[in-house]
Amino acid sequence: MILDARISTNTNGFCLHEIVLVAEENQTVVIIGPNGSGKTTVLRTIAGLNGINSGLVTIDDVEMDNPTRSVWVAPENRPVSMMGQSLDLFPHLSATDNVAFGLEASGVKRQRARERANEMLRKLEIVNTAHRRPHQLSGGESQRVALARALITEPRVLLLDEPFSSLDATNRPIMRKMLREALASRVGSSVLVTHDPVEALALGDLLVVMDQGRVTQTGTPDEIRSHPKTRYAADLLGLNFLSGTGEGDGLRLADGTHLFGPGEPVTGEAYAIIRPSAVALHRERPEGSPRNIWSGVVANIEPLGNHIRVEVDAGFSIMADVTISAITALAIAPSTPIFVSVKATEVTIYPR
Amino acid sequence: MIHSGAKSKIGNQNRVQPRLPILVIVFSSLAGLFLIIPILALLQRAPWSEMTSLLSDSAAIEALRLSLVCSLGATFIALITGVPLAWVLARTDFRGRRLLRALVILPLILPPVAGGVALLLAFGRRGLVGEYLSDWFGLQLPFTTLGAMLAATFVALPFLVITVEAGFRSIDRSYEDAARTLGAKPSFIFRRITFPLLAPSIVAGAVLAWARALGEFGATITFAGSVAGRTQTLPLAVFFDLGFDPERAIALSVVLVIISIGVLVSLRERWLTPLR
Numbered sequence: 001m002i003l004d005a006r007i008s009t010n011t012n013g014f015c016l017h018e019i020v021l022v023a024e025e026n027q028t029v030v031i032i033g034p035n036g037s038g039k040t041t042v043l044r045t046i047a048g049l050n051g052i053n054s055g056l057v058t059i060d061d062v063e064m065d066n067p068t069r070s071v072w073v074a075p076e077n078r079p080v081s082m083m084g085q086s087l088d089l090f091p092h093l094s095a096t097d098n099v100a101f102g103l104e105a106s107g108v109k110r111q112r113a114r115e116r117a118n119e120m121l122r123k124l125e126i127v128n129t130a131h132r133r134p135h136q137l138s139g140g141e142s143q144r145v146a147l148a149r150a151l152i153t154e155p156r157v158l159l160l161d162e163p164f165s166s167l168d169a170t171n172r173p174i175m176r177k178m179l180r181e182a183l184a185s186r187v188g189s190s191v192l193v194t195h196d197p198v199e200a201l202a203l204g205d206l207l208v209v210m211d212q213g214r215v216t217q218t219g220t221p222d223e224i225r226s227h228p229k230t231r232y233a234a235d236l237l238g239l240n241f242l243s244g245t246g247e248g249d250g251l252r253l254a255d256g257t258h259l260f261g262p263g264e265p266v267t268g269e270a271y272a273i274i275r276p277s278a279v280a281l282h283r284e285r286p287e288g289s290p291r292n293i294w295s296g297v298v299a300n301i302e303p304l305g306n307h308i309r310v311e312v313d314a315g316f317s318i319m320a321d322v323t324i325s326a327i328t329a330l331a332i333a334p335s336t337p338i339f340v341s342v343k344a345t346e347v348t349i350y351p352r
Numbered sequence: 353m354i355h356s357g358a359k360s361k362i363g364n365q366n367r368v369q370p371r372l373p374i375l376v377i378v379f380s381s382l383a384g385l386f387l388i389i390p391i392l393a394l395l396q397r398a399p400w401s402e403m404t405s406l407l408s409d410s411a412a413i414e415a416l417r418l419s420l421v422c423s424l425g426a427t428f429i430a431l432i433t434g435v436p437l438a439w440v441l442a443r444t445d446f447r448g449r450r451l452l453r454a455l456v457i458l459p460l461i462l463p464p465v466a467g468g469v470a471l472l473l474a475f476g477r478r479g480l481v482g483e484y485l486s487d488w489f490g491l492q493l494p495f496t497t498l499g500a501m502l503a504a505t506f507v508a509l510p511f512l513v514i515t516v517e518a519g520f521r522s523i524d525r526s527y528e529d530a531a532r533t534l535g536a537k538p539s540f541i542f543r544r545i546t547f548p549l550l551a552p553s554i555v556a557g558a559v560l561a562w563a564r565a566l567g568e569f570g571a572t573i574t575f576a577g578s579v580a581g582r583t584q585t586l587p588l589a590v591f592f593d594l595g596f597d598p599e600r601a602i603a604l605s606v607v608l609v610i611i612s613i614g615v616l617v618s619l620r621e622r623w624l625t626p627l628r
Contacts, residue, residue, distance in 0.1 A: 077535075
């Protein structure tokens, strides 16, 4: 285990409640959560830029923060480096000198530091930017220079705060691929903050879902994909998320509706997820096999790529993904009365 | 892709100028003329042909020399003490910081004569501190060149402090945070990041402070008097020459105007381009 952080803070009215974050050798931990959930504060705390009220932060079993023993290691003495959301490239230095900064700070001679910085720029395929200042770099180039600057000191823990936030949609996949390669070829662990589920699932070995200063779920991408524990996590994955009490082989929802599950008996508090593409819509009450049939009204219609997402209010909210031709055939508009059907086998139920 | 700055420029090119209200035209013309006419009058009355002989007079040279010594000395003192003070004001938070800031800025708006009286009461022979300076170190400030230099410092220092403080504040703290996480110690960060980013503000603050020190009159005459060759700087010389040698007073004034224009030109980036 490289990084072990157990953090509780209360600074400037902003709280982190017993955040637990553990990263093994060569592991990338992704913190995902809505804006204001405290993700950046966690990174700043690990970097030593923010203090903690209680808890413990260790890197390679060396204490970085331990308030009970008044231990606090200054940021410059921690084996970390951080790439901030705004990149913070030094405006008066060339790309090479930006990258060389960390080496020079640790006493490497300028000439040698510059050579190694240029090597790193070459590795990230931006050696052509070596002499340029930050204001002469494109968004993607700035991103790579900032990454190079953070990588060159070979930190034990690399902290990345929304590394792609300033990129447009076409550049993101390229940068994601580059970052994945850079992280894979590195010794040490990385902590990445994002609110983009694609990034989280693509880069994370372990996901930590945060909300309002708390960790609401920790797990591998597969665990979170199959068993999201919060509406936020389910929303990220684009899944219908229902909670209720086990009854027979299904779930009794808060409004009294019974949701039939695939067959195994369910007891106690439980969650259910349903893929929106497994939800069908009908103008007339459907005959036949689906066991879950509810009536409701269309609440919202939203185009989503090559299909349309229809939100139906059936006492609870449920989303259905349908084709554009289906919308026309069903003559759906907001407030249209509608029937919703879901096969019991398409419902996944798991305990809370 | 059109950069947003470029876009607004394109918009401005074709914008129709709105017609100005007549009162705006009248009063803006009055203000402009009021500020420009005195300078023109001075330049028009200047004895250009005798300029060199008037200024090569030993008394004039002495006043010019004293002015340079006092103003440059004041600028130097302002730099070595004002930059750290600006740092404290911009980057720390303690009880009474706002009060300290207000007191530091006070000499900006305080009538210099009152400043001179205050300096006298502090550093005069019988002053609060002056008594000890005199008893312990035999240091006399009133009516000395050092006193004139301190009077100039008193009025000039706040210009440097507020300019450099604004400079500190304009540097994003996240640069320094980034530098720390890259393993840089505070002194290294100051040398390689903060200082280079701060340099333009320090230069601007120093030029402003120097210009203010050069023109200093009220505090100097009150605290240091007008002793030719010791405390009689250019502005004092102009004032006392006006009675019996107006030609020389005008010549010296022209020198001051030329220096001011030089300051303006050197800071044009900062002042002549509004809200960059």
